[in-house]
Amino acid sequence: MIIQCRQCRTKFRFDDNLMHGTGVWLRCSRCGHVYFQENALMKPEKDLPSEPVKSAEESKSAKKGDDLSMESQHFVYRDANGVHSLDKAMRTKKELDEEINLDIEKRPEESISIKNEEVKPREVLSSTSSGKNWKLAVGSIFVILIISAAIFFVFPQSGEQIINNVLVYIGLSEPTRPEIAVPQMVRLQDVRHRVVNNYILGPIGVVEGTAVNRAEYPISRILIKGDILDAYSVVLGEHTSYAGNIMTDEELTNLSEEEILLKLSRQEGLNNSNDKIMPNGQIPFMVVFTHEPAGVIKSTVVTVGAERLLSE
Structure with a gap:
């Protein structure tokens, strides 16, 4: 027989031997929708309750160009309890997936905030250390100049050479090129x-x-x-x-x-x-x-x- 999914309107070829009683519960292999398929081969009885059937207008609205699959891709359920347990398991799995996705989305933000908090102390330390280094360099140059000036007054010839070397070292003057003899x-x-x-x-x-x-x-x-x-x-x-x-x-x-x-x-x-x-x-x-x-x-x-x- 030909059956059709109630949600995505996909048509399948269903084996008649799998149909029992008034019908079976099926799950669409394409969209995953679970629904009750009535047994069209069984004559309707007054005492047996049947699943409310959708109007003929909805069945006629399906497209005529839908392809029929050669094999049935539905899962058959014998009772309603199995269907309810399956739906419950699927909902639980979906909720777990959503929680995992939310956890993954939150963790990068937390890591970024932690990194930002760690960077701030480093920036403060680097600024303070650079200020200390600058003061230390200026102080050392000042001490060297004082010592060179003292040597210059005591030993004028060697003191002048030392001062020139200090000026070259701190970049205030260029080194003199050696003259050719x-x-x-x-x-x-x-x-x-x-x-x-x-x-x-x-x-x-x-x-x-x-x-x-x-x-x-x-x-x-x-x-x-x-x-x-x-x-x-x-x-x-x-x-x-x-x-x-x-x-x-x-x-x-x-x-x-x-x-x-x-x-x-x-x-x-x-x-x-x-x-x-x-x-x-x-x-x-x-x-x-x-x-x-x-x-x-x-x-x-x-x-x-x-x-x-x-x-x-």
Whole structure:
């Protein structure tokens, strides 16, 4: 037979063998509605009470396009007590679900309020701690400045350096960039080594070249040191001389050792050429080895001294 749910109007195919007596209690598998289905196969009797049947207008209002399920999906109940117990269990389960949902909704609010209460003391502690740290930093800087001032009056040179370091440490001044040493600003080029036969001393070594001022300021008194080495880079001799002191081949051939060293030791150079070398300026130099031993293979020169001029 074809039965229809009283609530959602869904139609099902019901097995006739499951129908007993005046009817059975059914529960719709789609909407869960429980209702009493009368036995349409049984002839109506006057003595048997029947479930009030809904009007024909309600049954006709169902849509004609509803699909019929091939199998019955209803639960059959033999008595009304089972139906009442089922309804009671379903209501109890629904109430429990509502209580659980309410509990879940309340708990996040409680946790948020607890977190907010915990954050407030932390904010107060952080503000107080930051104020204490600021006062401590100011006090320590003040103490350091007092100590530095006392050291400055007792030891002016070291005290000035300490004050500068303190100012750099607290960020009031930038650290001074280390200046490049003046001798490192001198480039030596066109270096050559030759041997001259002196009538008094015999063979003497002569190393000569040109010094260039690479600094942005004028310099003076450039001092050059020359070394002569053997095949194993062992230093066989060394000598220093100031730039600007140049001798002719005639002087190198005829002068004595004392006269040669005297001419090369003039700080101002020949014609005061070593007094002031402008930026990118050039000045010749000469280093003489009055007693050059045998086995000399190479020679090296390096700038070992120079002075910066304060005024141009």
